[in-house]
Every structure is written in structure tokens, then in C-alpha cells.
């Protein structure tokens with residue numbers, strides 16, 4: 001599984017055309033999902049390059065939504081406190 005630093009993740013905030021969001025330690029490339037997101041693209045665009053775990057949980061996303069997340073997973077966050085895995 002590939003690991004990414006926050007420094008690298010922060011670059012994918014939309015300014016270079018790609019949108020990465022971190023949810024519970026997993027890094028997701030949501031660039032091709034923005035338009036499809038039932039909750040709208042703006043909410044995702046605003047959190048690109050950042051940790052979106054709190055927002056994701058607050059919505060109470062369905063099991064299907066959580067499963068869908070896996071499709072967009074590209075790796076995990078690496079930090080010096082270890083790797084926090086939400087799912088494999």
C-alpha cells in the first residue's frame with residue numbers, strides 16, 4: 001500500500017486539477033467522483049488536500065457510500081505517529 005505525506009497530499013487541493021481527500025487515514029483521489037457525489041462537488045472541493053474524516057462521519061454516510069470510498073483509495077497517510085487504517 002502506497003503511503004503519502006501530508007506535504008504531498010496538500011498539493012492535491014484542486015490547484016493542479018486533482019482532488020485528494022483523506023478519510024480516517026486513507027487517501028482518496030476523488031477527481032473523477034466530484035460530479036457524481038450525491039452531496040455535491042463543492043463540499044468535496046473545499047476539503048481537497050485535507051482531512052475530511054469529521055465531515056464524512058457527521059453526514060452519517062451509508063454502508064454503500066463507505067464501500068464506494070474504497071474504489072477511490074490510492075494509499076494511506078504516513079506520519080510519525082504511525083499509520084491509521086480505517087479499512088484495508
Ligand code: HEM
Nearest residue numbers: 028038039043044047052055056059060061062065068069
Ligand atoms: C470517498 C468519499 C465519499 C463518498 C464515496 C461519498 C458518497 C456519498 C453518497 C453515496 C451519498 C448519498 C447518501 C449515502 O449513501 O450515504 C453522499 C451524500 C452526501 N455526502 Fe458524501 N461521499 C464522500 C465524501 C464526503 C465528504 C468528505 C463529505 C463532507 C465534506 C460528504 C458530504 C456529503 C453530503 C452533505 C451528502 C448529502 C447527505 C444528504 O443529502 O442527506 N461526502 N455521499
